[in-house]
Amino acid sequence: MSRTRTYRCLGCLDHTLTREFDTSHLSVTCPECESFERFVNEAVFQTFRGFEKSPPDELEWGRLDRTEKLVVAERLARTAKTLADFDVVDEPDVQPVE
Numbered sequence: 001m002s003r004t005r006t007y008r009c010l011g012c013l014d015h016t017l018t019r020e021f022d023t024s025h026l027s028v029t030c031p032e033c034e035s036f037e038r039f040v041n042e043a044v045f046q047t048f049r050g051f052e053k054s055p056p057d058e059l060e061w062g063r064l065d066r067t068e069k070l071v072v073a074e075r076l077a078r079t080a081k082t083l084a085d086f087d088v089v090d091e092p093d094v095q096p097v098e
């Protein structure tokens with residue numbers, strides 16, 4: 001039971017689900033906002049929220065849109081990548097993780 005993971009709705013940023021598997025995100029219909037939403041791993045969301053409060057010096061965080069920010073947060077939280085691996089350019093080359 002201690003290995004459950006929490007996933008947070010990106011529609012309302014309020015509703016959370018727990019699952020016994022660990023993945024970067026789920027896509028399910030949220031019972032709270034009733035839309036089909038991506039639920040992100042709570043570790044990814046915490047990374048995202050931390051940067052929203054305190055943008056990292058290494059990255060022009062404010063130039064990214066929310067999807068791009070979440071991709072960066074997901075890579076940082078779930079892979080060995082660090083901020084040094086990202087470059088913000090006019091057309092960001094970050095791609096959603098499959």
Ligand SMILES: [Zn+2]
Nearest residue numbers: 009012030033
């Ligand atoms: Zn929701």
